[in-house]
Amino acid sequence: MTAHRKDTARPAEPILALDDLGVVFTTESAQVPAVRGVSLEVRPGETLALVGESGSGKSTVALAAMGLLPGNARVTGRAAVAGTDIVGADEAGLSRLRGRTVSMVFQEPATALDPLTRIGKQITEVIRNHHDVSAREAAARAVDLLRRVGIPEPERRAAAYPFQLSGGQRQRVVIAMAIANDPALLIADEPTTALDVTVQAEILDLLRRLAAETGTGVLLVTHNMGVVADFADRVAVMYQGRLVESGTVEDVLLRPTHDYTRRLLAAVPRLEVALPDDGAAANALTKPVPGTRTTEPPREKGRTPAAQEGTPVLALDDVSVVFGRGRRAVRALDGVSFLVRPGETLGLVGESGSGKSTAARVALGLITPNAGTVSLFGTDLAHSRARARRRLRAGIGVVLQDPVASLDARMTVGECVAEPLRVHRRELSARDRRGLVEDVLERVRLPRALARRAPGELSGGQRQRVSLARALVLEPRLLVADEPTSALDVSVQESVLEVITELQDELGFACLFVSHDLAVVQHFARRVAVLRGGRIEEQGPTGETLLHPETDYTRRLLAAAPVPDPVVQRARRTERLAALAAGRTEGGA
Amino acid sequence: MSTPSFLIRRVLQALAVVVIVTIVVFGLLHALPGGPARGILGPQATAQQIARFNHEQGLDKPLPVQYLYYLNQLLHGDLGTSYTLNAPVSRLIEERLPKTLVLTVLSALIGLLLAIPLGMWQAVRRNRPVDYVITTLSFIAYSTPVYFLGLILVLVFSQVLPWFPSQAPQGDSLADVFSEPRALVLPVVAGAASMVAVFSRYMRAATLENLSEDYVRTARAGGARSRAVLRKHVFRNSLTPVVAMLGYYVPVLFGGALVVEQLFNYPGMGLLFWSAAQASDYPVLLGCVLVIALATVVGTLLADIVQRVIDPRVKAGRA
Numbered sequence: 001m002t003a004h005r006k007d008t009a010r011p012a013e014p015i016l017a018l019d020d021l022g023v024v025f026t027t028e029s030a031q032v033p034a035v036r037g038v039s040l041e042v043r044p045g046e047t048l049a050l051v052g053e054s055g056s057g058k059s060t061v062a063l064a065a066m067g068l069l070p071g072n073a074r075v076t077g078r079a080a081v082a083g084t085d086i087v088g089a090d091e092a093g094l095s096r097l098r099g100r101t102v103s104m105v106f107q108e109p110a111t112a113l114d115p116l117t118r119i120g121k122q123i124t125e126v127i128r129n130h131h132d133v134s135a136r137e138a139a140a141r142a143v144d145l146l147r148r149v150g151i152p153e154p155e156r157r158a159a160a161y162p163f164q165l166s167g168g169q170r171q172r173v174v175i176a177m178a179i180a181n182d183p184a185l186l187i188a189d190e191p192t193t194a195l196d197v198t199v200q201a202e203i204l205d206l207l208r209r210l211a212a213e214t215g216t217g218v219l220l221v222t223h224n225m226g227v228v229a230d231f232a233d234r235v236a237v238m239y240q241g242r243l244v245e246s247g248t249v250e251d252v253l254l255r256p257t258h259d260y261t262r263r264l265l266a267a268v269p270r271l272e273v274a275l276p277d278d279g280a281a282a283n284a285l286t287k288p289v290p291g292t293r294t295t296e297p298p299r300e301k302g303r304t305p306a307a308q309e310g311t312p313v314l315a316l317d318d319v320s321v322v323f324g325r326g327r328r329a330v331r332a333l334d335g336v337s338f339l340v341r342p343g344e345t346l347g348l349v350g351e352s353g354s355g356k357s358t359a360a361r362v363a364l365g366l367i368t369p370n371a372g373t374v375s376l377f378g379t380d381l382a383h384s385r386a387r388a389r390r391r392l393r394a395g396i397g398v399v400l401q402d403p404v405a406s407l408d409a410r411m412t413v414g415e416c417v418a419e420p421l422r423v424h425r426r427e428l429s430a431r432d433r434r435g436l437v438e439d440v441l442e443r444v445r446l447p448r449a450l451a452r453r454a455p456g457e458l459s460g461g462q463r464q465r466v467s468l469a470r471a472l473v474l475e476p477r478l479l480v481a482d483e484p485t486s487a488l489d490v491s492v493q494e495s496v497l498e499v500i501t502e503l504q505d506e507l508g509f510a511c512l513f514v515s516h517d518l519a520v521v522q523h524f525a526r527r528v529a530v531l532r533g534g535r536i537e538e539q540g541p542t543g544e545t546l547l548h549p550e551t552d553y554t555r556r557l558l559a560a561a562p563v564p565d566p567v568v569q570r571a572r573r574t575e576r577l578a579a580l581a582a583g584r585t586e587g588g589a
Numbered sequence: 590m591s592t593p594s595f596l597i598r599r600v601l602q603a604l605a606v607v608v609i610v611t612i613v614v615f616g617l618l619h620a621l622p623g624g625p626a627r628g629i630l631g632p633q634a635t636a637q638q639i640a641r642f643n644h645e646q647g648l649d650k651p652l653p654v655q656y657l658y659y660l661n662q663l664l665h666g667d668l669g670t671s672y673t674l675n676a677p678v679s680r681l682i683e684e685r686l687p688k689t690l691v692l693t694v695l696s697a698l699i700g701l702l703l704a705i706p707l708g709m710w711q712a713v714r715r716n717r718p719v720d721y722v723i724t725t726l727s728f729i730a731y732s733t734p735v736y737f738l739g740l741i742l743v744l745v746f747s748q749v750l751p752w753f754p755s756q757a758p759q760g761d762s763l764a765d766v767f768s769e770p771r772a773l774v775l776p777v778v779a780g781a782a783s784m785v786a787v788f789s790r791y792m793r794a795a796t797l798e799n800l801s802e803d804y805v806r807t808a809r810a811g812g813a814r815s816r817a818v819l820r821k822h823v824f825r826n827s828l829t830p831v832v833a834m835l836g837y838y839v840p841v842l843f844g845g846a847l848v849v850e851q852l853f854n855y856p857g858m859g860l861l862f863w864s865a866a867q868a869s870d871y872p873v874l875l876g877c878v879l880v881i882a883l884a885t886v887v888g889t890l891l892a893d894i895v896q897r898v899i900d901p902r903v904k905a906g907r908a
Contacts, residue, residue: 066810091814099812106810111803114822116829116900125821126811161901177811 013083014041015185015217016065016102020077021087023060023069034060036241037077042185047211047218049232049249051225053264053489054460057241062189062221066104067094082184100130103178105207107190109170113162119173120146120158126180145176149206167352168199175206182214189221196351196516201560201576204231223489225268226562229253229569237261249566267491268564271519272547273572311378313395313478313510314340314363319372321358321534332358333369334534340478345504345511347525347542349518351557354531356514360482363512365393377477394424397471397509401483403463407455414451417441417470424474440469443506444499461492465499475507482514497524518561522546530554592897592904599893603886610882611663611875615656618871646672659875668879669872671865678876681861686880687763689857692849693842695777700784701835707785708792709819709827715797723789731786735845739779739852746775757855776853780845784838791834795827802826829900836892839885 023035035057042048050058063069065079067086079086081102086094103126106112114122123142127133133141139158146154149172162170171191178186188207192200208231211218220232228235228249236246237258245258256262321333333355340346348356361367362374365381374381376392384392397420400406407416417437421428428436438448444465455463464484471479481500485493497520504511515521521528522542529539530553537553538545549555559576563569626639626648634642643649647658662669668678711720730738747755757776758769766773799805800823808818843858850859858877865873897904 068806068809095809095812095814097812098810104807104810106803106807108803112807114804114808114826115902116825117822122808125808125813129812129817163902163905174807177807180811 014043015082016040016042016219017080018061018065018078019080021061021064021079022076023057023064024074024076025070026072026074034073034241035064038238038241038243040236040243040246042217042219044184044217045211045215046233047220047231049220049222049228049235050238051222051228051235051264052238053223053491055240056238058221058238059189061238062104062187062219065185065187065219066098066102068098068104095129099126099177099183100181101183102185102187103181103183105171105174105178105186105188105191107193109167109174109194112174113170115162118159118161119165123158123173123177123180126177130181141180142176145180146173148179148210149173149176150202151176168195168203171195171199171203172206175203175210179210179214179216183216185217185219186211187219187221190223191220192227193222193224197518197562198351198556198560200227201230201562204562205577207231224562225253225265225490225564226569229564229566230562230573232566237264253564253566263491265564267494269490269494269517269519269523271558271561271563272522273558273563273568310342312339312341312375313377314512315373315375316359316362317373317375319359319362319369319374321355321362321367322370331534333362335372336531336534336536337372338529338536338539340510340512342477342510343504343508344527345513345525347521347528348512348514348531349516349521349528349557350531350537351516353533355534356516356531357482358534359531360480360512360514363478363480364396364398365389390424394420394474395477397468397474397476397479399464399467399471399479399481399484401486403460403467403487404455406467407463409454409456411455412451413441413453413455413458413466414438416455416466417451417473420470420474436473437469440473441466443472443503444469459492460488461496464488464492464496468496468500468503472503472507472509476509479504479509479511480514481511483516484513485520486516493520500524518546518558530557595897599890603890606886607879607882611660611879612656614875614878615659616652618874619652619655663879668876671873672870673865673868674870674873678872681873682858682876682880685856685858685861688766688855689843689846689850689859691763691766692773692776692780692855692857693846695773696780696845697784697835697838697842699777700781701788703781704785704788705792705828705831708789708794709796709824711789711793712796712800713815713819715793727786727789730782731790733782735779735783735848736852738782739775739849742775742779743852755853757850757853759854759856772853776849776855779849779852780842783845784842787838788831788834791831792827795830796823799823799826825899829896832892832895832899836889837885839888840881843881843884 018038018040021035021038022033025032025034038057038061040048040050050061052058060069060073064073064075065081065086067089069075075087077087081097084093084097084101086097089097113119120139120142123145124135124138127138127141128135131138143154143158146158151157151169151172157165157169162173165173171194175191186207191207192203195203204227207218210216218231220227222228232249234246235249235252237244237252237260239260245252245256245261252261253265256265315338317337319333319336320331323330323332336355336359338346338348338359348359350356358367362369363376365374365376368382377395379388379392381389381392407413411419414434414437417440418433421433421436425433434451437451441448441450446462446465446469450458450462450466455466458466467484479500484500485496488496500511501524503509511525513521513525515524525542527540528542528545530537530545530549530551532553538549538551545554546558549558559572559579563572626634626642626646630638630642640649647655650658659669666679668682670677671681674681707723711723714720743755746752752771753774754769754772755775757772758765804822805818808822809815813821846857847859847862849855850857851863854860858880861873862877864870865877893903
């Protein structure tokens with residue numbers, strides 16, 4: 001396999017060359033062009049990041065380079081992998097290339113592996129697709145690969161099924177499959193999007209190390225500019241199926257020339273970080289890119305101190321939640337206490353499984369805690385009658401993560417927004433209700449006429465604003481927002497967050513804002529609570545807690561979040577790896 | 590859940606189901622108008638004779654008392670004695686059940702062996718002529734009543750083309766059934782037809798769903814050909830929902846046997862049940878229903894166990 005490596009490692013020859021690539025999808029109603037005239041090259045040992053928002057065609061390019069597009073795609077132009085054109089190749093030719101010369105890492109580690117086949121066997125399959133080796137030898141190589149991608153106890157783990165592994169470990173297995181035959185080109189399609197930041201950092205480190213060891217060229221498809229800054233040598237920006245700008249990572253991220261690239265970068269929320277050793281880098285980071293919003297959220301200025309006082313709208317005191325019973329019991333929340341004061345925004349941050357969504361559900365009264373008290377607007381939820389609880393709940397609005405699933409597809413937008421009115425304000429006439437619905441749609445900057453449309457006809461950002469309108473139609477005193485923008489593109493995220501901020505100034509509701517995105521919370525929340533494994537790690541004003549954290553965990557969390565500046569990110573990475581190495585030697589000593 | 594505790598729980602559940610089934614059936618049978626006496630003693634019987642028969646059989650006692658008597662008998666392994674055939678119900682079932690099992694198990698096996706590859710083939714060739722043709726045939730096979738299909742089979746393959754006998758071999762032992770294997774062909778085909786139709790649909794749907802899963806793309810990205818992906822990954826994943834359905838299909842199989850045995854004069858449980866129903870032979874009817882209920886419960890239990898073997902997530906309580 002090393003011979004194979006040397007063949008392709010001549011620096012001059014690109015391992016992937018796309019020339020005027022075009023992809024058109026035939027749907028029932030129309031011909032939809034997804035990729036138009038894309039030309040790019042990836043050379044051995046370099047990483048090209050293909051960036052853009054959803055629908056820009058970046059994943060289609062990646063699949064086209066693998067010959068994995070669905071049957072309704074028509075491909076024109078040329079896509080050559082190690083000199084072989086993929087576009088006209090038959091199945092036999094493609095399967096000889098796939099997994100050997102070019103391989104792929106996918107976005108969703110939860111579904112990318114066959115749930116019924118042991119992971120070792122899935123890796124050996126890739127090896128034996130291309131090499132005539134015995135099952136035993138392939139199994140030994142699979143164990144080696146698992147060790148290389150950092151799976152502990154690889155001999156034992158090879159016999160595990162995918163469901164027995166964590167998301168990060170599954171992604172390592174997918175990577176092991178991808179590098180099993182030392183490919184010359186690795187295509188990674190959003191390889192870390194489904195993972196927590198700390199796991200993301202580990203996976204990126206792993207990919208970088210593997211690429212450096214073998215001189216593999218990498219095509220990295222991502223929407224995350226922090227990941228780009230962390231990993232890429234060159235960047236190509238896609239917009240509506242076309243390549244609008246490409247260049248070195250420093251050029252594109254720091255000195256973008258195309259208007260779209262500038263807008264895209266401006267919309268990325270930037271994590272403000274304190275770098276004690278490197279003040280210059282920190283300054284470079286906080287220096288606003290043209291069009292970036294200032295680091296101080298504007299709404300903080302108008303807020304009077306009086307708005308912060310009075311009875312907290314929400315208070316959790318020593319709340320514990322246990323799911324399941326006996327040996328399988330999971331402590332989702334363990335002695336959690338926090339307050340949300342009138343008009344203020346509290347950010348709840350943490351990794352998956354930290355209990356942040358459970359905390360939001362407790363606040364909504366959807367989960368009754370096993371211990372502790374929850375007070376809503378000064379009333380203890382456990383000691384109030386059902387009817388009173390219902391009245392209290394009318395004072396909370398909620399926006400959830402998934403813009404598709406959170407609106408009933410069989411109702412019109414108007415009916416969706418009117419539903420809380422039907423429940424809590426039954427005295428209203430149909431006409432008054434309609435009037436209120438149209439008013440609130442206008443408030444979230446949607447046209448009144450949208451009330452008669454179906455949610456399915458709306459874009460993701462519009463749908464999230466409909467959810468927001470539904471949450472605000474009862475003029476709540478508390479808005480609970482659980483990852484409200486995580487499924488949205490950055491530019492859309494920015495506009496949705498702006499709407500929430502403006503309305504909060506206008507209507508004065510408090511907000512419990514749950515997010516895994518530290519940069520968003522830093523810009524949006526006044527105070528922040530960091531959750532880890534069901535406990536509050538620390539809480540305090542956002543400016544202090546996220547700039548000068550007191551606990552190691554928060555420091556690690558912050559260090560793992562990549563910032564969209566290649567120069568700063570490189571310094572941060574070096575520092576993080578140094579800290580990790582130091583921690584390891586300390587732990588070993 | 591560990592396997593022993595899973596089994597204990599499921600067996601207890603199964604027992605509860607069987608008891609409930611006997612209560613329901615007992616109640617329904619005794620709610621029927623007429624009662625067995627008139628049927629057995631004939632239209633000439635006097636009211637006195639009927640009253641005496643009812644008294645002898647305990648039929649004049651309150652229903653719950655009758656049920657408790659029955660249950661007590663049952664616990665002693667006694668299913669009662671047939672009113673009309675003058676033989677213990679347990680012996681009747683002992684004689685007939687193996688023959689019905691031969692018929693249903695053969696039908697089910699042949700049905701599945703055809704349905705599974707057919708469904709996968711359809712999924713791979715979805716929306717092509719082959720798929721449409723098989724789909725049409727499936728719907729015809731599924732919507733044709735078994736007795737009608739059986740009659741056509743007899744007409745074509747027994748009368749017009751004298752290939753197979755239209756009547757099953759008679760006799761008390763299992764060996765008698767196998768003495769003329771050709772006579773089994775038409776009953777088995779009649780029983781298998783709807784099985785093929787139903788399960789090829791399930792298999793087609795399951796395969797289609799799995800073909801669009803991410804892991805298929807991962808396998809192809811690793812250099813596997815389409816056929817290998819089908820064989821190594823899609824097949825097993827598609828089989829799990831089909832196996833689950835199989836357990837619930839047991840009563841349908843027995844229901845089919847009822848008609849098929851009537852039609853081909855095949856001396857199994859179905860025929861026994863048929864004649865007992867016509868004669869209001871309560872002990873026989875109850876015995877048959879009990880056996881079918883047991884078979885259903887055992888069928889679903891087996892299906893669950895097979896699923897635990899195929900899919901490790903079931904055992905871990907993750908699916």
